[in-house]
Amino acid sequence: MTHMPVVDGHNDTLLRLGSTDDPVSAFAEGIGSTHIDLPRAREAGLGVGFFATFVLSDDEHEVRRTDEGYEFPLPEELDHADARSVTYRYLELLHRLDATVDGFRVVDSLDDFDACLESSELGAVPHIEGAAGVAPDLANLDFLYAAGVRSIGPVWSRPNAFGQGVVSRYPGSPDTGDGLTDAGRDLVRACERRGIVVDCAHLTERGFWDVAETSGAPLVASHTGAYSLCPHSRNLTDEQIDAVADADGVVGIGFLEPILADDSDPGADATLSDLVDHIEYVADRAGIDHVVLGSDFDGAPIPDDVGDVTGLPAVFEELRERGFGEDEVSKVAHGNWRRVLAATW
Template structure:
């Protein structure tokens, strides 16, 4: 049995590298003790072909945990200053290109041809993603520059407000219908992304925002690192109706590996298992078909189950799916074919 090359829909490795003294050494494996979930040598070992590498602007405020009668919630962080977020976005994109210039077998993916070349050659490809578009000008005036810099995927919001809309708060138990949706600028951003061939990522949107994207976008719907609300009633999880809408658009739901969202527990420190990951993937496959579920680990952005550990756990995820009854053809779809279909339709 062979393991197909994997496309992973979300990581925050650039954020982890951004604050290190020597990010190139950390990414290329020239350090004794890795501090990230993902670097180039381990990605090669794992069979990772392409990953969505996120730029992400942090704020000064932290996530204040509040206990509720039946669970917990985190205070929504304040909105970011656009100028500061723009600078951080640009600098992380600079870092991504510096890494690609340093490592011969690491490249920025700008097209389906680039995508295919990475899967065929064994090189690691990076799709540049912006998580929470605070660094995008409210009038989209820098969007062409960002496209020229390789950006091919944008999530309009993270779990904080910005000019484009409201992010969903982190809350358990809760549905995702807690907060406003897209602003007029947010709808304009969706249309501008459609025009240029940029994926619009529905992760971190409220349910209202999700439906705003569904009504505005002409491309397949994508939610890169999520969970299933039918298994874990968390605000970051998609409802059955949302999953159905993604499938109806010929899009994909990316299942994240993060403990907190996969766990049906009223505790933000709860741990999840490999079986939980498989349960969420299987739920989507059973409901709308295996053609509409993919992987979206959130490596370097969340705690992941010990059975996964880091990027080298990707083959174990596929092995666990095989044990659950997924065929080789199913695994190829989940691993990379579904992503290729959506990117070919969008780019």
């Protein structure tokens, strides 16, 4: 590892690997169809990533044009048994990578986290994006914890037993529907007791405030942006950013182009400069201690001048060129994530 060690708060690489014939070899040896594999992660200095288990919807997530821009209507709720099966399958893949790929490990403790940042190993924090695979009565939550899950997003952009996800809309407020259900609040409390991060990404604004009122842990939104720069419903308002800072949490800036490009075209390109604008905005508003990276690699289109995981060093170089000091860059790269995980785990 030749670059500053980086923690990336969100990727969907397991989803991409799951569609290959030999996911272990594809990851260990490198595959051009993903944003992340082990060789490129080492080249980029990626020390730890949050590897999401994500269940695709049967119905297509098709864009609908509006008078001012676009929106993606919410897909139907998933069947819990089906979602649980897929979630378990991706966790099995993650542990198979841990067992068979030299230089890769599942991270479920702060010691593991630190060891990866201090070595050339790539660590993977198991994350559940959209908790449809979690039993509504939380009967399998301890099993999931034993399998290494240390981060859960209660919803993706669709409904489930725990709440309703935000409608992906531009322009549009994140206040697109109901918040957490009673089961959702129970999930937040149960995660806090066990030391599992609750990820507010994809929550409606009401859901975000429900988490803030229910949990005493640092608030985390892993892959989002600043609504003041791009009025997309997936982005956080200034009031939400302030709440994250007040809770000593972190806003993870996503690399996904729709939340970076202030444009009514859902296919509009964004740039590295746009991405760093969002980092800078949150740092200026909330303080440098409250902004991190959450790329959404392998889950969304990202700027061409980032490209894939090997573009991470360019993000930090742009920060330096804008006057960020080395200590500040280090906080964005990994220090802020470590502080939040130390307080949560």
